């Protein structure tokens with residue numbers, strides 16, 4: 122399965138996908154890493170791994186989201202991308218783009234959805250007093266951080282945690298979860314059925 126990974130920044134989840142794809146037998150490969158920021162550190166990670174990169178800068182299309190998204194869409198299609206993976210991509214995608222990639226567009230979010238959509242999830246988890254927190258990989262729908270859940274991982278909230286410590290624990294789980302979710306899809310084992318995903322096999 123050919124992946125297109127969309128990033129805006131440091132790209133540690135991208136790195137986890139690069140490393141997973143490098144393991145013989147992994148059923149996916151990264152065809153393109155696409156960033157909306159030319160200085161995203163993730164672009165260096167991709168280049169180092171010999172993966173094609175592209176930059177589509179939203180600031181080159183001021184006030185024109187359709188043009189920005191059309192440019193991303195054609196760049197992804199030219200690269201032969203079959204599954205788009207959002208990995209710290211910080212622009213909200215329009216219903217048009219989401220529809221173009223219906224059930225072929227996934228995101229990783231640092232909370233146990235549907236709790237804590239949006240930003241600052243670790244601070245909010247601590248302020249809410251939950252005892253478990255975690256991360257979710259889900260199919261993207263037009264609403265932010267919404268859509269059928271493919272996989273989740275929980276981590277404990279521990280005494281003495283601050284947002285950074287908790288974020289680090291969640292991030293470690295993210296790096297395992299994203300490749301796992303991609304594998305489920307690439308092996309044809311994640312079946313979208315309305316609002317839920319059924320997983321076939323073990």
Ligand code: GRF
Nearest residue numbers: 131132133134209229230231
């Ligand atoms: C991760 O926490 C991810 O869940 C969220 O943005 C962050 C991206 O980190 N969507 P990185 O760029 O993958 O290191």
